[in-house]
Amino acid sequence: MSAAYALSSCIEWQFTDAGALDARLRAAKAAGFELAEFHLWRDKPIAALAEALAETGMGLTGVCVDPRRSIVDPAERAEMVTAVRETIAATRCLGKPALIVASGFRIEGMSEEEHFANAVTALREAADAAEEAGVMLLLEPLNTRLFAAMYLVSTKLGLDLVEAVGSPNLRLLYDVWHSACMDEDIAEVLAGRVHLIAHVQVADMDDRHEPGTGTLDWAKAMQTLRDLGYRGAIGLEYFPSLPMAASLSLTRQTLGC
Structure with missing residues (x-):
């Protein structure tokens, strides 16, 4: 059997009893994690x-570009690229983690072709900044259950955008929960293109709790990722429904990690 995946704790939602985010990072280390991730950074204690990262030796797998701006609205393009550059600068002291980009909402009256072309233009500019800094950008498809008007809610479309931009510093973040909300099949949507996936996140259906509490077939999902050749980390982006120790025990058992 292939080696278990490294797990990354979403300290935005996990180890909350520890208090501030840096304390949650230390708590995650004490629980056996070497990797962590969180969302927006402007309200966080960066120093x-x-x-805490230096003390624990942990790494960050992802931080969201902040503020969030649209990749499909030309009126927000300059702000979006500026947000990428500012996030690169702010997170350099955190070990230059990958930076997560969401698409923004659809523009009324804009064609699919225009949406796609605008997104490619914005992402190319952002990828240029990432290449200069030696940082990875992660484009993340979401779902219509949470965001009815979001542009990027399809893994296939996300991968098409990554391919169209053609930068080694732009890859896709594949979230199993978002994908399941859109009734996607992992093997189908990732077939032949798993090399464009740089991070995977997990949570169970329907309520986004720890794997093992819902309806997803995790043995099949994890084997599919292995069979397709995914070699990155697995981000635990879920809301714990159990005490943290029990939650992690169930998650590790369910994922085989």
Whole structure:
């Protein structure tokens, strides 16, 4: 059997009893994690996090570009690229983690072709900044259950955008829960293109809790990722429904990690 995947704790939602985010990072380390991730950074204690990362030796698998701006609205393009550059600068002290980009909402009256072309133009500019800094950008498809008007809610479309941009510093973040909300099949949507996936996140259906509490077939999902050749980390982006120790025990058992 192939080696288990490294797990990354979403300290935005996990180890909350520890208090501030830097304390959650230390709690995650004490629980056996070497990797962590969180969402927006402007409201976070960046200096304290840098100190905690240095102390624990942990790495960050992802931080969201902040503020969020549209990749399909030309009126927001300059702000979106500026947000990428500012996030690169702010997170350099955190070990230059990958930076997560969402698409923004559809523009009324804009064709599919225009949406796609605008997204490619914005992502190319952002990818240029990422290449200069030696940072990876992760484009993340979401779902219409949470965001009815979101542009990027399809893994296939996300991968098409990554291919069209053609930058080694732009890859896709594949979230199993978002994908399941859109009734996608992992093997089908990732077939032949798993090399464009740089991070995978997990949570169970329907309520986004830890794997093993819902309806997804995790043995099949994990084997599919292995069979397709995914070799990155698995981000635990879920809301714990159990005490943290029990939640992690169930998750590790369910995922085989």
